[in-house]
Amino acid sequence: MNPLLNATSFLDGPYTPVTDERTDHCRISGELPDAMRGMFVQNSPNPKLPPIGAYHWFDGDGMVHGVEIQDGKATYRNRWTRTPDLAEEEAAGLALYPGILNPITRRDKDTANTDLCFHNGKLLALWWLGGQPMQLDVPSLETVGAEDFNGTLTCGVAAHPKVDPRTGELLFFDYDPYEAPHMRYGVASPDGRVTNCVDIELGGPSLLHDIAFTPEHTVLLDFPMRWDVERLARGRRRVQFDTEAPARIGLIPRHGSEVRWFEGPACYSYHTVNAWEEGDETVLIACRIDNPMPSVPHDQEPDIPRLTFLRIHPFLHEWRLNRATGQMTERVLDDVPTEFPRINDRFLGVKSRYAYHPRVARARNLVFDALLKYDLEAGANITHEWGPDTIAGEAVFVSDPGRSGEDDGWLCAYATDLRQGETTLRVLDASDLSEVARVHIPRRMPIGFHADWAPIGAPA
Numbered sequence: 399m400n401p402l403l404n405a406t407s408f409l410d411g412p413y414t415p416v417t418d419e420r421t422d423h424c425r426i427s428g429e430l431p432d433a434m435r436g437m438f439v440q441n442s443p444n445p446k447l448p449p450i451g452a453y454h455w456f457d458g459d460g461m462v463h464g465v466e467i468q469d470g471k472a473t474y475r476n477r478w479t480r481t482p483d484l485a486e487e488e489a490a491g492l493a494l495y496p497g498i499l500n501p502i503t504r505r506d507k508d509t510a511n512t513d514l515c516f517h518n519g520k521l522l523a524l525w526w527l528g529g530q531p532m533q534l535d536v537p538s539l540e541t542v543g544a545e546d547f548n549g550t551l552t553c554g555v556a557a558h559p560k561v562d563p564r565t566g567e568l569l570f571f572d573y574d575p576y577e578a579p580h581m582r583y584g585v586a587s588p589d590g591r592v593t594n595c596v597d598i599e600l601g602g603p604s605l606l607h608d609i610a611f612t613p614e615h616t617v618l619l620d621f622p623m624r625w626d627v628e629r630l631a632r633g634r635r636r637v638q639f640d641t642e643a644p645a646r647i648g649l650i651p652r653h654g655s656e657v658r659w660f661e662g663p664a665c666y667s668y669h670t671v672n673a674w675e676e677g678d679e680t681v682l683i684a685c686r687i688d689n690p691m692p693s694v695p696h697d698q699e700p701d702i703p704r705l706t707f708l709r710i711h712p713f714l715h716e717w718r719l720n721r722a723t724g725q726m727t728e729r730v731l732d733d734v735p736t737e738f739p740r741i742n743d744r745f746l747g748v749k750s751r752y753a754y755h756p757r758v759a760r761a762r763n764l765v766f767d768a769l770l771k772y773d774l775e776a777g778a779n780i781t782h783e784w785g786p787d788t789i790a791g792e793a794v795f796v797s798d799p800g801r802s803g804e805d806d807g808w809l810c811a812y813a814t815d816l817r818q819g820e821t822t823l824r825v826l827d828a829s830d831l832s833e834v835a836r837v838h839i840p841r842r843m844p845i846g847f848h849a850d851w852a853p854i855g856a857p858a
């Protein structure tokens with residue numbers, strides 16, 4: 399049996415970490431478009447030192463895998479993000495921070511391992527539990543240091559902040575599962591100064607993960623999947639889902655402090671697709687999970703539901719928040735399970751037609767075996783299959799600078815053939831999902847989290 403096809407833990411199979419940092423020129427099949435100039439980057443968890451106790455996928459130190467593309471050529475690099483906590487462990491020569499499956503004996507390690515965001519000419523690595531944003535150099539991927547927004551940042555920044563392409567502002571939130579306020583919401587100016595940061599009152603210690611925005615409002619999500627406070631007090635972690643509690647979606651004026659909440663039936667959503675205004679209505683598109691918890695008896699649930707226990711069954715969904723009536727309506731838009739959605743980021747905050755979603759594989763848990771392009775206007779989709787036993791990550795839209803249409807550009811995603819143990823960067827035409835080029839990465843890449851595109855030579 400090919401060991402990559404089977405995972406018995408988050409340290410083997412397709413998750414197997416890599417142990418070195420490399421810089422390699424890459425062979426290319428097909429032709430990279432001349433107009434593509436930048437770096438495709440993906441964040442991933444990759445423990446630098448042998449972990450203490452049980453290891454969860456979310457625990458690993460942040461490592462960014464990038465392919466620099468210029469003049470039709472491609473160079474691969476991977477670098478660990480040198481967070482202060484990793485530096486502390488490296489100085490000690492051993493891991494000091496137990497992961498989330500273990501009893502709480504000290505604070506969580508701030509790994510910057512989850513998301514990447516390009517703002518104010520800087521590439522930032524971010525952590526899902528709300529930590530210090532870490533600036534990485536492009537294209538070397540060396541760690542520049544913690545980003546404190548010119549000394550104006552007074553809290554952490556969680557994955558997933560949003561950059562408004564029209565104003566250049568960064569809309570972000572901070573997340574603390576353990577102590578109230580569990581959420582803070584903030585705005586940073588285009589030149590990187592925090593201009594607004596307010597506490598948000600939630601229905602409890604909700605599992606926060608994403609936001610959305612329109613030109614007028616930032617959309618906050620407060621779903622009833624929450625940390626078990628009693629367990630936390632005993633030094634253990636568990637999340638629980640209350641099917642009787644409402645899902646709350648909030649609108650906060652971008653530079654304001656008061657949230658107006660809308661309520662609907664219980665559900666969960668990890669990632670939003672987009673939001674926009676239509677008259678009195680604010681429209682939110684996201685991947686919605688009806689019930690994220692496993693169907694096992696409550697007393698048999700593990701402390702942290704391992705991903706293999708979580709029910710990752712997300713479907714494209716639309717909510718409409720009527721600001722005149724206070725009512726919220728919703729509808730399912732598709733019956734194919736998809737996650738890690740992306741759009742052409744120039745359309746974030748305004749009505750968008752297309753979205754690009756990895757399809758959740760049937761036979762494996764939270765790996766993606768194809769890419770769907772949704773046409774929300776036509777209510778249709780097309781599919782690009784990555785290939786037999788091939789899994790791929792988030793697909794990032796890269797605009798063609800010479801054209802202005804919503805799907806005028808390319809999609810980049812890392813795909814790994816588990817039979818061959820080979821990773822390639824696939825470049826697809828965003829209009830029809832046909833393959834344009836394939837960059838051969840001279841190593842297998844472990845399954846990662848979120849990806850982004852960083853221009854090269856952007857003004858700081």
Ligand SMILES: [Fe+2]
Binds near residue numbers: 669
């Ligand atoms: Fe995420």
